[in-house]
Amino acid sequence: MEKNRFLQVRASFWFIPLIYGMIALLLAYVSMALDQYASKHTELYDYIPDLFLSDMQLAQTILSSIATSLLTMTTITFSSILVVLTTYAAQFSPRALQNFTSDRSSQRVLGMFTGGFVYTIVLLLLAKGKSGDLFIVPALAIGVAFACLAAFVYFIHHSVASIKVSNLIFQIASKTMKAWKENYEEDQSLNAMRDYAGAEEITSGIDRQLKSKKAGYIQHVQVRELIQAAEKSKITIKVEKSLGSYVDEGTPLLTYWGQDELSDADSLLNQILIIPEQEPVRDVGFGIQKLSEIAIRSISPAFNDPYTTANAVEHIARILTRLGKSYTPTPYYTDEAQRLRVIFHKPSFEDLLYKSFYLIRHHGKEDTAVMHSILSALTIVAENNEKEVKDIIWKFSCYILEGLQEVDWISLDRSYLNHQFQKLAHACCRDGQFEGIKKGISDESK
Numbered sequence: 001m002e003k004n005r006f007l008q009v010r011a012s013f014w015f016i017p018l019i020y021g022m023i024a025l026l027l028a029y030v031s032m033a034l035d036q037y038a039s040k041h042t043e044l045y046d047y048i049p050d051l052f053l054s055d056m057q058l059a060q061t062i063l064s065s066i067a068t069s070l071l072t073m074t075t076i077t078f079s080s081i082l083v084v085l086t087t088y089a090a091q092f093s094p095r096a097l098q099n100f101t102s103d104r105s106s107q108r109v110l111g112m113f114t115g116g117f118v119y120t121i122v123l124l125l126l127a128k129g130k131s132g133d134l135f136i137v138p139a140l141a142i143g144v145a146f147a148c149l150a151a152f153v154y155f156i157h158h159s160v161a162s163i164k165v166s167n168l169i170f171q172i173a174s175k176t177m178k179a180w181k182e183n184y185e186e187d188q189s190l191n192a193m194r195d196y197a198g199a200e201e202i203t204s205g206i207d208r209q210l211k212s213k214k215a216g217y218i219q220h221v222q223v224r225e226l227i228q229a230a231e232k233s234k235i236t237i238k239v240e241k242s243l244g245s246y247v248d249e250g251t252p253l254l255t256y257w258g259q260d261e262l263s264d265a266d267s268l269l270n271q272i273l274i275i276p277e278q279e280p281v282r283d284v285g286f287g288i289q290k291l292s293e294i295a296i297r298s299i300s301p302a303f304n305d306p307y308t309t310a311n312a313v314e315h316i317a318r319i320l321t322r323l324g325k326s327y328t329p330t331p332y333y334t335d336e337a338q339r340l341r342v343i344f345h346k347p348s349f350e351d352l353l354y355k356s357f358y359l360i361r362h363h364g365k366e367d368t369a370v371m372h373s374i375l376s377a378l379t380i381v382a383e384n385n386e387k388e389v390k391d392i393i394w395k396f397s398c399y400i401l402e403g404l405q406e407v408d409w410i411s412l413d414r415s416y417l418n419h420q421f422q423k424l425a426h427a428c429c430r431d432g433q434f435e436g437i438k439k440g441i442s443d444e445s446k
Contacts, residue, residue: 016104020111021118028122035136052139056127059135063124066145067117073152074113080159081106087163091303093293095278095286100162109155116148165308169294173315176287177322183284184326190224192330196340199332202236202257203343209240210254210265212247217278219243222271223342227333229268230341234258237268238343244283247274284323285347288356291316299364309364310373316356317377323349324385350392357396365403368413374400375420382427394428397421 038048054062084100100106120141127135161167218241230237235258241247254268262268278286295312298305327349333342347355357374364370375397382393404417425431 016107017111017114020108020115024115024119025122028119028126031119031137031140032123032126038136039134048136052136053134054138055134059127059138060124062138063120063127063141066141067120067124070113070117070120070145070148073148074110074117077110077113077152077155080155081110084159084162088168091297092165092168093290093297095290095293103162105158106155106162109151109158112148112151116144119144165294165298166311169291169312169315172287172290172294173318176284176291176319179287180284180319180323180327186223187330190227191334191336191338193332193334194328194330196332196334199340199343202340203238205257207255207257208261209252210256210262210269212249212251212253212274213269214274215248216246216274216276218245218247218272219275219278219283220273221344222273223333223344225271226268227335227341229264229271230256231335231339233262233264235262236340236343239272239345242346244278244286284319285352285355288316288319288352291319292356292359295360296363299360299367299370306364306367306369306373309360309370313357313360313370313373313377314380317380320349320353320356320377320381321384323352324381324389327352349389350396353392353396357400361400361403366407368409368416371400371404371417372420375417375424379420379424379427382424387429390428394425394430397424397428 081100088100123137123141127137221239221243226237226239235256238255240252240255247253253272256262256268291312295309295316297303298308298312329346329348331343331345332340333344335341357377360370361374364374378393378397378400382390385393401421409417
């Protein structure tokens with residue numbers, strides 16, 4: 001739990017600038033100490049070019065000018081960040097703001113400006129009490145200023161690239177697959193299984209509930225720690241809510257069997273991280289939701305950009321393809337002795353598939369490009385997975401067909417969608433069944 005809280009703090013917008021500021025403060029004292037050492041050993045000045053040495057007046061002028069310039073660049077950076085955040089909220093999705101605020105590149109650039117300002121302003125204060133005629137630290141401050149200038153140029157380039165919706169979609173998809181990989185690797189390291197023979201008998205006894213003590217979204221569940229706690233107390237625990245679910249104070253969060261009362265019930269509740277807002281640390285469904293929101297907003301009358309929707313749908317297909325190959329919900333976790341300790345139900349592949357496309361289908365059901373992109377995405381997922389996933393895809397495609405039948409398509413649109421649906425049927429190994437349901441979007445002009 002401490003690890004996940006640290007990850008949450010590290011993703012905060014202020015964390016990296018704070019670290020850079022502290023490092024800059026330390027470097028300022030070290031730099032001034034080196035300058036003091038050189039002033040006491042004047043023979044060292046013979047090895048330093050005169051270009052890097054300054055007197056008191058020039059040193060103060062250089063340091064004050066650099067501090068003012070860095071503060072100005074920091075202000076411009078903040079303004080640029082606000083512009084980008086406004087663009088994200090207005091054109092993409094309010095949930096997409098986290099992708100920019102948690103972006104390491106943006107935080108590091110801001111951290112460099114913060115650290116550069118702290119470094120020069122502290123040197124300016126320390127230089128007042130320094131004895132000697134020559135200073136080295138202004139040359140060091142100039143080097144820091146050059147580094148900050150390079151970071152500023154990079155930040156402008158990065159901000160322009162971040163506003164491109166294709167880059168945003170790619171980043172969300174990549175982070176979502178990273179979250180899935182972490183969840184998958186955690187399950188692989190535990191004794192997880194799809195079915196447990198004695199589960200119904202265990203859960204048929206007297207149960208007791210532990211209720212949430214705060215409101216928010218479930219961000220992460222420490223399954224390993226819950227297994228260890230359940231083994232120690234000789235109980236079986238069931239997590240009642242899934243990742244991303246909202247809980248209020250008093251909401252049943254855990255149910256356990258096997259013991260009347262627990263002396264350390266709070267320690268069990270502490271293994272579930274609840275935060276005020278959703279963040280894509282381990283929640284795969286939340287990443288898919290953000291891509292779906294971008295796709296929906298792109299086909300709204302205000303934007304009318306179905307090709308951005310198609311791009312988002314393609315990356316959803318990329319995620320679902322990976323999930324289909326190895327994603328198997330394993331709700332039952334046992335200890336080393338194969339005793340059931342934790343029950344934690346996760347959404348099935350079918351649930352994730354439905355949540356990925358149902359809103360896009362609803363809002364874009366009369367747009368040929370949108371419906372074609374959905375059928376193409378389903379075809380890609382089916383082509384790259386085995387029979388179990390193909391059957392799920394085909395069942396969902398029949399749901400898509402029901403919506404297509406409600407629209408009065410004109411001849412070429414019907415033919416276009418019919419051709420793509422035929423590809424989907426072939427990918428799902430349902431060529432023989434396609435003729436029976438094909439008439440819903442068949443080309444009646446033929």
